[in-house]
Structures are given as structure tokens and as C-alpha cells.
Amino acid sequence: MTDVADSPAVPEVDRVVIRFAGDSGDGMQLTGDRFTSASALFGNDLATLPEFPAEIRAPQGTLAGVSAFQVQISSERVSTPGDEPTVLVAMNPAALKADLNRLAGGGTVIVNEDAFEERNLDKAGYVDNPLEDGSLDGYTVIKIPMTKLTKEVCADLDVKPRDAERSKNFFALGLVSWMYTRPTEPTLDWIQQKFKGRDKVIAANTAAFKAGHAYGETAELGSHVVAIAPADLDPGTYTNINGNTALSWGLVAASQQSGLPMFLGSYPITPASDILHELAKHKNFGVRTFQAEDEIAAVCSAIGASYGGNLAVTTTSGPGVALKGEAIGLACILELPLVIVDIQRGGPSTGLPTKTEASDLLMAMYGRHGESPMPVIAAYSPSQCFDAALEAARIALTYMTPVMLLSDGYLANGSEPWKLPDVESLPTIDVTFATEPNATDDDGEPIFLPFLRDENLVRPWAVPGADGLMHRVGGLEKADKTGNVSYDPENHALMTELRQKRIEKIADDIPLTSVTGDADASTVVVGWGSTWGAISGAVRRLGAADTKVAHVHLTHLNPFPSDLGEVLARYDNVLVPELNMGQLVKLLRAEFLVDAKPINKVMGQPFTAAELEREILARMGEV
Amino acid sequence: MANAPVTTKKDWATDQEVRWCPGCGDYSILTAVQLMMPELDVRREDTVFISGIGCAARFPYYMNTFGMHSIHGRSPAFSTGLAMARPDLDVWVIGGDGDMLSIGGNHLIHALRRNVNINILLFNNMIYGLTKGQYSPTSEVGKVTKSSPYGSIDQPFNAVSLALGAEASFVARTHDMDRQHMQETFKRAHAHNGASLVEVYQNCNVFNDGQFDTITKRANRPANLIDLVHGEPIRFGVDNERGVVMDDSGNVVIAEVADVGEDALLVHDEHRPDPGVAFALSRLAAGPHSPTPMGVFRSVDRIEYAAGATSQLAAAQEAKGPGDLHTLLRSNPTWEVG
Ligand SMILES: Cc1ncc(C[n+]2csc(CCOP(=O)(O)OP(=O)(O)O)c2C)c(N)n1
Ligand code: SF4
Ligand SMILES: [Mg+2]
Numbered sequence: 039m040t041d042v043a044d045s046p047a048v049p050e051v052d053r054v055v056i057r058f059a060g061d062s063g064d065g066m067q068l069t070g071d072r073f074t075s076a077s078a079l080f081g082n083d084l085a086t087l088p089e090f091p092a093e094i095r096a097p098q099g100t101l102a103g104v105s106a107f108q109v110q111i112s113s114e115r116v117s118t119p120g121d122e123p124t125v126l127v128a129m130n131p132a133a134l135k136a137d138l139n140r141l142a143g144g145g146t147v148i149v150n151e152d153a154f155e156e157r158n159l160d161k162a163g164y165v166d167n168p169l170e171d172g173s174l175d176g177y178t179v180i181k182i183p184m185t186k187l188t189k190e191v192c193a194d195l196d197v198k199p200r201d202a203e204r205s206k207n208f209f210a211l212g213l214v215s216w217m218y219t220r221p222t223e224p225t226l227d228w229i230q231q232k233f234k235g236r237d238k239v240i241a242a243n244t245a246a247f248k249a250g251h252a253y254g255e256t257a258e259l260g261s262h263v264v265a266i267a268p269a270d271l272d273p274g275t276y277t278n279i280n281g282n283t284a285l286s287w288g289l290v291a292a293s294q295q296s297g298l299p300m301f302l303g304s305y306p307i308t309p310a311s312d313i314l315h316e317l318a319k320h321k322n323f324g325v326r327t328f329q330a331e332d333e334i335a336a337v338c339s340a341i342g343a344s345y346g347g348n349l350a351v352t353t354t355s356g357p358g359v360a361l362k363g364e365a366i367g368l369a370c371i372l373e374l375p376l377v378i379v380d381i382q383r384g385g386p387s388t389g390l391p392t393k394t395e396a397s398d399l400l401m402a403m404y405g406r407h408g409e410s411p412m413p414v415i416a417a418y419s420p421s422q423c424f425d426a427a428l429e430a431a432r433i434a435l436t437y438m439t440p441v442m443l444l445s446d447g448y449l450a451n452g453s454e455p456w457k458l459p460d461v462e463s464l465p466t467i468d469v470t471f472a473t474e475p476n477a478t479d480d481d482g483e484p485i486f487l488p489f490l491r492d493e494n495l496v497r498p499w500a501v502p503g504a505d506g507l508m509h510r511v512g513g514l515e516k517a518d519k520t521g522n523v524s525y526d527p528e529n530h531a532l533m534t535e536l537r538q539k540r541i542e543k544i545a546d547d548i549p550l551t552s553v554t555g556d557a558d559a560s561t562v563v564v565g566w567g568s569t570w571g572a573i574s575g576a577v578r579r580l581g582a583a584d585t586k587v588a589h590v591h592l593t594h595l596n597p598f599p600s601d602l603g604e605v606l607a608r609y610d611n612v613l614v615p616e617l618n619m620g621q622l623v624k625l626l627r628a629e630f631l632v633d634a635k636p637i638n639k640v641m642g643q644p645f646t647a648a649e650l651e652r653e654i655l656a657r658m659g660e661v
Numbered sequence: 662m663a664n665a666p667v668t669t670k671k672d673w674a675t676d677q678e679v680r681w682c683p684g685c686g687d688y689s690i691l692t693a694v695q696l697m698m699p700e701l702d703v704r705r706e707d708t709v710f711i712s713g714i715g716c717a718a719r720f721p722y723y724m725n726t727f728g729m730h731s732i733h734g735r736s737p738a739f740s741t742g743l744a745m746a747r748p749d750l751d752v753w754v755i756g757g758d759g760d761m762l763s764i765g766g767n768h769l770i771h772a773l774r775r776n777v778n779i780n781i782l783l784f785n786n787m788i789y790g791l792t793k794g795q796y797s798p799t800s801e802v803g804k805v806t807k808s809s810p811y812g813s814i815d816q817p818f819n820a821v822s823l824a825l826g827a828e829a830s831f832v833a834r835t836h837d838m839d840r841q842h843m844q845e846t847f848k849r850a851h852a853h854n855g856a857s858l859v860e861v862y863q864n865c866n867v868f869n870d871g872q873f874d875t876i877t878k879r880a881n882r883p884a885n886l887i888d889l890v891h892g893e894p895i896r897f898g899v900d901n902e903r904g905v906v907m908d909d910s911g912n913v914v915i916a917e918v919a920d921v922g923e924d925a926l927l928v929h930d931e932h933r934p935d936p937g938v939a940f941a942l943s944r945l946a947a948g949p950h951s952p953t954p955m956g957v958f959r960s961v962d963r964i965e966y967a968a969g970a971t972s973q974l975a976a977a978q979e980a981k982g983p984g985d986l987h988t989l990l991r992s993n994p995t996w997e998v999g
Contacts, residue, residue: 079996224994273999277991287989294986301746321977323984326745326970331771335738338731338768342711342742345729346750350742368732458995461987502709502727502743502750510675510721512730513714522677523722 048219051264053112055120056214059137060129060150061098062091062105065207069127070107071453072211072228076220078278078455081268082111085420085571086280087119087644088451092308092391099161104136111218113267117419117571119452121648125217127210129153129184131162138174146178146262148213150206152185180262182253184209188242191249197242205239205246212250219265222251274457281420281449282309284456285379286316288427290323292377293349295428296435296467299324301343302351303336305358308391309447310381313353333358337365337378344374345511347471347501349431353379356398357388359442363406366440370410370537372511373489373497375434375441377427382446384642393642394447396567397618402442403596403625409534411541413437414596416444418570421456423449426593432467437544438496444595446617448644449568472498472507477519488521495540545597551590551605559586561611561658564634566592566622568644569615575647576654587654595622603630613637613657615650668699675725681716686837686863690784691723693843700844701751701851708751711740713765715757715791717784717863734765737772740779741966748967751851754781759789762798762818769858770827776855777966782847783820783858786865787872787949794868801948806868820860821943821958825936831857832939833957837864838877842955849957855965862949873949887945889956894926895942897952905945913941915952931960 056073060066067088074086087108096103110120122142128134130153141147154169168174169181184206192202208229215222226244233239254263293300302325304314318327326343330336337352344350352362359366359380369376382398384390398405402414413433417426423445430443475484476498488509489497500507509521517524518532553562555577565573570591577589590605592598606612606626612634614623620636627634637653639645673695681687698708708726712718714733721728727750731739740754754772761769761783772779788806789795795808799820804813824832831853835846843861850857862873876885887897887905895905896918904926906916913927933939939959946953 075994079994081996081998268998271998275991275995275997277993277995279993283993287986290984290989291986294984299746301742303742320984320989321974322981323989324974324978325984326974328742328745328970330738330741331767334735335741335768335771338735338738339742339745341731342729342739342744343746344742345709345727345739346743346747348746350746364732365735372729457998458990461990464986502747503706505706508705508726508728510724510728510730512722512728513732514730 048263048265050113051266052114053110053116053120054125054218054264054266055108055110055123056125056127057106057108057123057137057140058127058210059104059106059133060207061132062093062096062103063098064105064129065204066105066107066129069207069211070109072225073214073220074109074453075228075278076215076224077109077111078276079224080221081271082113082266083116083269083271083455084109084111085116085119086453087448089643090392097161099130099132099158101132101136101162104133106133106137111266113269115269117574118644118647121646125214127214129207129210131158131164131168134168135162135164141177144176144178146180147174148180148182148210150184150210151181152183180259182213187249187253188246191245192242195238195241195245197238201238202242205242208243208246209250209253212247213254216251216254217259217262217264219263222247271455272457276455276457278453279421279456280451280453281417281423281445282312282381282451283316284421285417285423285427285445286313288424289317289351289377289431290320290325291424291464292428292431292467293323293325295464296349296431296469298347298349298435298469299326300351301340301348302327302353303330303339303343304328304353305330305333305336307355307358309383309450310353310355310358310379312450313379313381333361334365337362340376341365341369341372341374344369344376345501347499349435350375351377351379353381355381355383356385356401359398359401359405366412367406367408367410368513369440370406370412371513371516373438373537375438375499377430377434377441377443379443379445381450382444384640390642392447394568394644395617395640395642396444396446396569397621397640398444399566399595399618399621400624402444409538411538412596413439413441413541413544413594414444415441416567416593416595417449418567418591418593420449420452420454424456424459428464429593432465433544435467435469436496436547437494437540438499439541444567446568469499471504472500473504475506487519489516490519491536494543495536542597545600548594548597548599550601551599553588553590553605555589556581556586557588559588560609561586561613561654562588562590562606562609563613563615563654564590564592564606564622564626565615566595569617572645572647572650573615576650579647579651580654585655585658592622595625598629606630606632611635611658613654615645615653617644665702665704668705670695670699673698673705673725675723677722679723680719682867684866685716686786686865687717687720687784689837689840690782690843690861690863691720693840694724694847696840697844697847701848703751707749708753709743710753710755711736711743712755713760715760715789716865717755717757717790718760720755734760734763735768736760737765737768737779737781741772741775741777744777744779745967745970748778748971752779754779756783757790758783758785758787758797758799758820762820762823766798770823773824773827773829773856773858775966776830776963778854779856780847780850781856781858783860784863785820785860786863786869788865788869790865790868819943820858822940824858825940825943825959829858829959830855830961830963831957832959833857834860834862834955836862836873836877836955838879846956849960853960855963875950876953877949885952887952887954889929889942889954889958891929891931891957893929894923895929896926903952905942913938913945915945931957933959934961
């Protein structure tokens, strides 16, 4: 097949946002993922938004069963999966119905015409066929009988018609690859590898992909072809990565950089399970993964492993964090290192399990009984989950404390190109186990005091096996230094204060506030977590239109950077966009007495840059 | 861990004041354990006692070893993590009937089925002691307590039956009135490679006094304690006149030896692969008020959990070599820029 990219006639665009939508059984996630990988290898910058239903097989053909994958690819830097798709690939009527309202005005709809028959129209709730009743006027509509064409090319391959039909997503992928001048080899190679040993599947998928590609050439779709040049990324080696993989690798890195074996106690839950899956593969790194009977056992097993001297981790989503609360409180009073990973999703309760939300911040901060302060770190982009995991582990191990690491469904499943760090340049995490007594008793005999603190108020980590260092830890309040049970009122006040101060002091060991955008603007947008991409995009656009806005993005939410209050005080207008009803905004108001204003979204979807651009402008107008 | 330094009971005791009620059965269990430890040839440093919450669960504070007094019900989970991370350690788990069978029931059964190498001592006093006397999951139907003024309507658990049903590889029972028997039983549990559950009948003299008297008082023992000895016919009674047989319908029942003959007696086999007979033995007494088996019900070899995990790690390292971060980061397709 000819590579259209070579043809000089192809117009260039700097970005395109494509949304692949179909039934859960149509393979849309795979299609989107392949298109993304090919684009990444081609050198574009990109960001993705996979969106799928909570049901594994929702009723076929219904709106509830629609699974979609949106990707923005660009020759420039991008930080979001795009405001609105310019192209919608709809494999059935339900997909068209569910996603048409997202499509940009004048956008292109590519539909699998074969799926628009009565039964499917009916299931999607269409009375009339939208391909015929004018409801797509104003869009460019490309109708293709994908099912029929796929079956035709598979006819000679000895593939059953039903199986052939399942390859129609590769037809769509072939077509879109042609339209956007993607190289074909990566996908053809991938088909070979992915379906190794299943020759008929390879043959059918390859044939469908090539047929889709060829269809574009022969069906006079030439006017739709565009090229997107590689982006001007920093030199280096890149890979395309999603948040959960990056986070898993960050934890492996923390294990390597601290020289401690990793123990993961976890219980499956969307959207965190992939971390358990990923880490379970890496046993040759000395990673022990334990699928516990529930989240409580997961966190408790991790605390047990921490007591034994491992880098202990537990991964979950919001409902799991709720279950872990009591044990996390124990880790607070035991002063043992532990990384708790919360991949947030829509709540409360089971809520929107496959959709994103960032509404666990206050739970991370305060979701335990008693005074139980704990550091909180938030990742802000898929690839940055690697650094965030490493940082969470660093703080946990350095300061002998549980640390909450927040990510969310959008970061977990979304992907982007990642310039791989030089392994040599990663920070090492120094861990010293206690090996000998650290005090003397009244008779001058050497003794070990498990709660004797260093200048950072950190206690020693003495693990079982250490000569002569036998000691007991427990959930009852402990006497200063000795750790023996104490009900003394003054002692409890002292210990409560020490536990609080110890966490506050970590502020001396984290970066100061970094301000991007226009630092000397009078409006600052303060974000945390996955809103980074959309806020950056919005601030960049506003800046380009001469509207000065500053951006502060917090990775450390407890403690805050030590200069944050000062920085915020410089601005007249502090805006806080969050995927919740206003949680960081409460913390900022309480901590710094600033009149911070919330911008909220709780629709199970990330902000788009356009939304934020609008909202920020509107709030600036209010001042 | 052989050749541990010679120690005495004193070396295994902490300087902390023991705070159980005077006369509590927990004291005699503590003494039995502290006296036994020097005989095990283990270092105090390599020994960890982990407990949940309850009177029983105060135990670790009194053992001069490593220890963790954790949270209510979860001690099997903490222990599983520790035993997996540190298979070199000796991990003992202590808890009451509420701790282990109510709030922690789920963790107990899963620790047992996984067969992680921990020794679980379940102090069963058939009551909630620390919270001042509510009925527990082992309290008998009709039990009148503060929370059941009209009598408990809950069917109780039989801890041994439960453990056997949970695929436990080692299950035993002993009681706080017989130090010798406790020590023998705890030693057996310690020697077992895998999860061991020992139910210890323990008198709470404040909230449930005398609950076990019918069977554990010295004078009552011959008639009401059935000693399980591996390879021996199961026989008991003041004059050894009674025994356990399997009747024609396959039921395990108590019979007079004179009626059935010595040869008909069931010979105890701890190593029977099928837990059925052990389970039937655990059902001989509906509560501690009629002849009750004591000793090891079941002891079978099965792959120990931490060893299973460790061997998977070793196999992965053998096959792939030790992990290399640089390679891991490049395990998906990569491309070069510039
Ligand atoms: C989460 C939680 N719920 C309830 C309690 C209160 N509590 C402490 S011990 C206990 C029951 C103790 O009974 P058992 O386990 O039989 O131990 P015993 O005191 O009888 O030795 C309860 C309900 C607690 N500490 N934590
Ligand atoms: S309440 Fe009962 S179990 Fe608890 S210490 Fe007192 S006697 Fe022992
Ligand atoms: Mg009890």
C-alpha cells in the first residue's frame, strides 16, 4: 500500500481529536490504543481518554454499552485529550447517539452503515434513522458498510462470518490510519504478535485493516486526508505510557532506589487493579504481591511487611480507602512507612466506578479517627505518576509515616508519550535500620528506645531479627521514647503534637511553590492532580490572548509547600478548579484565609481546556 | 534458627506490669508460653507476637520479643504480610474469640486456607472480656449478658470445626488448666510448617466464670476430656471405659468399650488427608459440658504460603535474571527523538 505521507498534496494540520465509539464488544479500546501507539511511534505528542461502561458486557447495542476512546494527536505539545473531537467514528447507532453532542460543529462522522438497521436503531432509542432524517446536517458524514466489507475480504480466508465480523474495528482502524497518514507497519506487526498462534485471527484482522486502508484510497476520501507532523519534543528515548503503569514502575524504582524488597497488599478494584496486575509480573525485581481477602487485609498485610522491613504498598480506589481507614490510623501511631495508593473514581459508594473524579482529597487528609496526620501526594499526568510514586515512597521511608498517593481514573487509563528518565539520575532513598541500642538506662546499661526521635522527629526502624532490639509496638497510646503503653494525659498531648509536628516538618524537604503561566498576573489558578493538563491548556490559551493568569499546581497537599500562603497572598483572585464539589478550596481557605473560589465539575469526566478557559474568564469578570 | 542462646522464662518476660484481672486464665497461658519458649531453640529477636484487640490481645506487651498489638480482628492479616516478607521469623498470633471469630473471622479463615506459617493461639473464653461481658460468637444459645438480656439467639461457632472447614492444615485444642498439655500443644503448633490453629479454652473469671469447669476441673477431666493421641485408639473415662467409634451409618459417636469391644475403637490419625473424621470428632461435644476432645485434631503437610511466594520469586529471577529498571522502562515500544 502507498504511504500517503509521501504525497506532497496532503495538507498538514497541527492537531486532530478523534473519538472511537462503539459497543463494548466492538473493540474500541483496542482500536484507540493501536491508533495511539502508532501515532506515538510516529512522533506526535498526544493525550488519551478511554471511557468505558462499568459492565463487562452491557446489553449489546444500548447506550449503556457504549465504549469510547478519545485521543488528541498533535505536532505541538498537548496536555489534554482535546476539547471536542473533530472526528467521531461511530460503530453503531448507540455510539452515535451517545457521543454526537461532543463532536465539534462541522466535524466528521464516520459510521458503520451496516449497524444502522432497525433493531440497533431501536435499542439506541432512534425512531428514525439519523443517517437519513437530516439530523446529521452540518456534519460531514462518511457512511461505510464496514461489516459487509470486512466479511467480504475475509471470505477467502476460511474465517467464519461471525468471526470475520469481529474484525470490523480493524477496518475502522485501517481507514482512520489512512486518513491521518499513520504508518501501517507498527499495527501490522502488533497484530502478528498479539494474536500469535491464532493464524485465522491474524489473517482476518490484517485483511480488515488493509481493506480499511485501501477503502480510503479508492473511495475518493482523498479530501479528508491530513498529515500531522511529529511534535518537537525534547531529545531522548520515549515510550507511550498510562498512569497505572507509570505508577507501578515508580514503585519498582522506589524499591530499587531504597534497596528494600517491595510488598504489595491489594484487593482488586477499578480503576486500581492494573497496578496489582502490573506489579504481579515483576517478581524478578523481588516484588511480592499479595491478593488479600479484602482491603482491610490488604493494608494490614502491608503494615506487617513494613514492620518486617519491606517497602510496603497498598493500592485501591476510594471505597477501599474507606475500609483501610482504621489500619492507616494504626500505621500513623506505629510510625511505620507505608504507601497507600488511591486511584480515585466517582463516588460516593460504588458511584461511577469506571469514570474519573477527584473527590477523595478530604478523606485522604482527614478520613481517620483521632488526630492522625499523614502526608498526601497527588500525581498530575499519566507519566508523572512515576515521579509521584517515587516521591511518596521517599517520604514514607525517610519520615517513617504512611503516605497517601492520589491518582484518578483519568490518569490511570489515559496515556501520553513519556521521555524516559535516566535510571542513573534517579534519587536514591537512604534507609538505615537500627542495629544497636540508642540509649542507656538508669544503671548505664544500653537499651533500645523505639520512639526516641532524631532532629526530624523521626523514630528508628528496628526490624525483627535485630540483635537485642526487641520491642513492642501497638495501637494504644505510647509513652514518649520507650513506646510502652501510657494513659498519661500530658504524654498523650505530647505524642499527639509530636506526630503532627513530624508531618509538618516534611515541608522543609519538598519543593517550594512553582508558579507557571504569568506569575505577575492578578489571578492565580490553583490545581491539584489530573486537572493539570486542562488548566495548563486553558492558561496557555488565555496567555496567548493576552489575558494574564498564573498557575500553581500542587503535588504536595500535606504538608503544603512552606511558601504557599505567601504566594497565594500575592493574587487578588484565587481560582481552584477541581473534579469535586470543592475540597482543596476548603483547605486553602482554612489554612491561609484566602478568598479562594471553586470551579467544580462532577460528571465523571475530566475538565476540558475550553471549559476552564471559559470559567476562568467568567470568574475574572466577576472580580 | 538452631543454637539459640540458652534462656530462661525470665528472659522472655518484659518489665511491663501484667494487667489482666486476678485469676484470669490468660495468666496461666502466658506462663505456659514463657516457660516453653526457652525449649524451642529460637532467638527472642526472631520471634514476633502479633495480636488484635481484647484482653487476650494484650499478650505481646508481656513477651520480651518483637511484637505488635494491632487492631481488632486483623492480626492474621498483619501476620500474613510479615510472614511473607520475612519467612525467617517465628510468628505467633494471639487473639480472643471475638477478635478471631467475629470481627476477624474472615482473616482467620483465609490465613488458614493459605497456610501461611503462623501459629495462631485463639483464647476462647466464650465472652467479650475487654468490652465488659457481651456474648461472643462462641457463646451458647440462651446466654444472658448485658447485650442479650433475654438470652442470645445466635448459633455459636465451634472454632475447631470452623478451622477444619477452612482447609486448616493444623488444628488443635487445649485449655488453661493444664500447663503441660498447653506446652505440648503449642510446641506441636510451632513445629508445624504452615498455619496452625490452637483453640485454648480460657476461663474469664469476671464475666464468664466456670464456663469450662465441667470438663477442665481436675476431678472432671478423666470423665470429660478425650485425649487425642496419634496412632492410639480414642479412649477416655475414669476407668478408661469409654471410647469413640464410627457406627454403621458412618457417624462418629461415644460408646462404652464393654459394648463395642476394644477393636472397634477409632484409631486417631492426625494425618488423614480428608478432614472428615477430624471434623466429626470436633462435633462430639456441642459445648464444653460433655466429653470433649483435646489435642491435635489434624496435622497434614501442605505447601506453606510464603515458601510458595518465595519460590515464584526465585523462579522469575532464574528465568529473567534480576530485575533491571532501565530494561523495564523500555519494555513497551520506544522511539527516539532528536
Ligand atoms: C473496630 C473495633 N470495634 C470494637 C472494638 C471494641 N472491642 C475491643 S475488644 C472487643 C471484643 C473482645 O473480645 P475477645 O476478642 O473475645 O477478647 P477477650 O477480651 O475476651 O480476651 C471489642 C468488641 C474495638 N477495639 N475496635
Ligand atoms: S475480663 Fe475476663 S478475660 Fe479479661 S482479663 Fe478479666 S478475667 Fe481475663
Ligand atoms: Mg473472649
